[in-house]
Amino acid sequence: MDLATFFQQLANAVSLGSLYALIAIGYTMVYGILRLINFAHGDVFMIGSYLAFYAISATAMPWWAAFPVALCLTAALGMGLERIAYRPLRDSPKISVMISAIGASFLLENVGIVVFGGRPKSFPSIALFDTVVKLGSVSVLSVSLFIPAITALSLLFLEYIVHNTKTGLAMRAVSTDLDAARLMAVDVNRVISFTFGLGSLLAGLGGIMWTMRYPQLNPLMGIMPGLKCFIAAVIGGIGNIQGAVLGGFLLGFLEIMIVALLPELTGYRDAFAFVLLILVLLVKPSGLLGKKQTVKV
Amino acid sequence: MIKTTDLNMRFGGLTAVSSLNMEIGKNEIVGLIGPNGAGKTTAFNAITGVYKPSSGHIYFKGRDISGFKPNRITELGIARTFQNIRLWKDLNVIENVLVARHLRMGVGVFSSTLHLPGYMKKEKHSKEMAMSLLASVGLADEAHEAATSLPYGKQRRLEIVRALATEPSLLLLDEPAAGMNPQESIELMDFIAKIRDDFDLTILLIEHHMQVVMGICKRMYVLDYGVTIAHGTPDEIRSNKKVIEAYLGVD
Numbered sequence: 001m002d003l004a005t006f007f008q009q010l011a012n013a014v015s016l017g018s019l020y021a022l023i024a025i026g027y028t029m030v031y032g033i034l035r036l037i038n039f040a041h042g043d044v045f046m047i048g049s050y051l052a053f054y055a056i057s058a059t060a061m062p063w064w065a066a067f068p069v070a071l072c073l074t075a076a077l078g079m080g081l082e083r084i085a086y087r088p089l090r091d092s093p094k095i096s097v098m099i100s101a102i103g104a105s106f107l108l109e110n111v112g113i114v115v116f117g118g119r120p121k122s123f124p125s126i127a128l129f130d131t132v133v134k135l136g137s138v139s140v141l142s143v144s145l146f147i148p149a150i151t152a153l154s155l156l157f158l159e160y161i162v163h164n165t166k167t168g169l170a171m172r173a174v175s176t177d178l179d180a181a182r183l184m185a186v187d188v189n190r191v192i193s194f195t196f197g198l199g200s201l202l203a204g205l206g207g208i209m210w211t212m213r214y215p216q217l218n219p220l221m222g223i224m225p226g227l228k229c230f231i232a233a234v235i236g237g238i239g240n241i242q243g244a245v246l247g248g249f250l251l252g253f254l255e256i257m258i259v260a261l262l263p264e265l266t267g268y269r270d271a272f273a274f275v276l277l278i279l280v281l282l283v284k285p286s287g288l289l290g291k292k293q294t295v296k297v
Numbered sequence: 298m299i300k301t302t303d304l305n306m307r308f309g310g311l312t313a314v315s316s317l318n319m320e321i322g323k324n325e326i327v328g329l330i331g332p333n334g335a336g337k338t339t340a341f342n343a344i345t346g347v348y349k350p351s352s353g354h355i356y357f358k359g360r361d362i363s364g365f366k367p368n369r370i371t372e373l374g375i376a377r378t379f380q381n382i383r384l385w386k387d388l389n390v391i392e393n394v395l396v397a398r399h400l401r402m403g404v405g406v407f408s409s410t411l412h413l414p415g416y417m418k419k420e421k422h423s424k425e426m427a428m429s430l431l432a433s434v435g436l437a438d439e440a441h442e443a444a445t446s447l448p449y450g451k452q453r454r455l456e457i458v459r460a461l462a463t464e465p466s467l468l469l470l471d472e473p474a475a476g477m478n479p480q481e482s483i484e485l486m487d488f489i490a491k492i493r494d495d496f497d498l499t500i501l502l503i504e505h506h507m508q509v510v511m512g513i514c515k516r517m518y519v520l521d522y523g524v525t526i527a528h529g530t531p532d533e534i535r536s537n538k539k540v541i542e543a544y545l546g547v548d
Contacts, residue, residue, distance in 0.1 A: 176388065183376075184371060184376070184400070185368045185371035186368060187368050
């Protein structure tokens, strides 16, 4: 592999890793607060992409107006999901909530097929994101440069919310001890709702950028990225935001680089994530940045 | 201040609290005692909304609060501490107080995220309040340390400060002297009496250290297997035959 190809692949790896990181954060935040794996998160990502697609193609809105609208709707979808599928089961055994999450995932996929149609749609091209940029001998799509930048901004924004706002403080309190937070007058439902909104917003953002990079939409497009980002969150240490970012990038790099170095393995591309997951779980079951859980009896 | 009428708490076939009739007047310090498993903490959980009473009523300042959500009850002015310390271990000392403090701040998500001037002013005020609360119990120097790095006695105090930050008028203390030596227990008694006066509180406390309960409570209720077997002044309780039986057993 020559240097130019290497940089080409590096650019691909960074943008794929960024996308994984954005989506993985949603899993990790919800897990951090509710100890719940939100299996429908990948489908929220899918709906986010479709919302952006329709906002552009079905209305006359320019992309800079359409995207924020799509993002807000995606956040609302996440909050609605929590309200309908998870909140009524708050005091039920964890397994019930998990089954509800799987159900919500199937529901969103099938509603997607009915409403959006099963045939793939192609995302309209937006000039700003769709031009080829030449950096020396490397040529990349401009969206591949925007993706890491937008991811970095989102991460800073998130970090700021979690560590410098009242709501962020409440989120951290709820995640360490939900019942104690409730008894100190924290409106736990609002905090949880906010967390779902924020996580879904990031998933929507990931969805929009994903479809600009891989401009094909179909109602099942959320399954594989969803699964991989869940794996990324687990690899990094679920419940830990930095861990999710690390896991996302690790997965993105591994996927792109192995295929670049060993092209004959291309067909196994999706399997790498699972192999990495198994390896990490064998060596460090709590994930790379995860804290060891000591269970008091 | 607070009154329970025929409060019952059942879990399946087990009645953890049965017909609890308790009444506490303003600024009283009242003890709730009884052997292990007598239902004391369950009574606390029912009052603070962790459990919904199976039957009966809880009146706080004349208002029926039975079945209210915990955060709503705290808003109305009841705060508590826990038997096994439950500080937020990932937060530092002052943050633990600030979370509780935010209840009385009254600003929304937007102004807090955008750091609007009104928010900044209130946030600054909150921090000052939190610091002065910490200072009043001798924790000011540790404000930015991890809550779990504090020695045990200070963690207990921090829990009390956290409860005070919600500006309660009724404070429920669940075994505040647990794990303390006699000297520390005496200091704690003085501390409880002091905060009652400084913060104009009514206090209900669960305690096993008889020295503590008898020392600061003018009245107490004794539970055994969920049933109120006695209530009265420390002297009356000390000489009550049923209480002695419950604690020492009968042949």
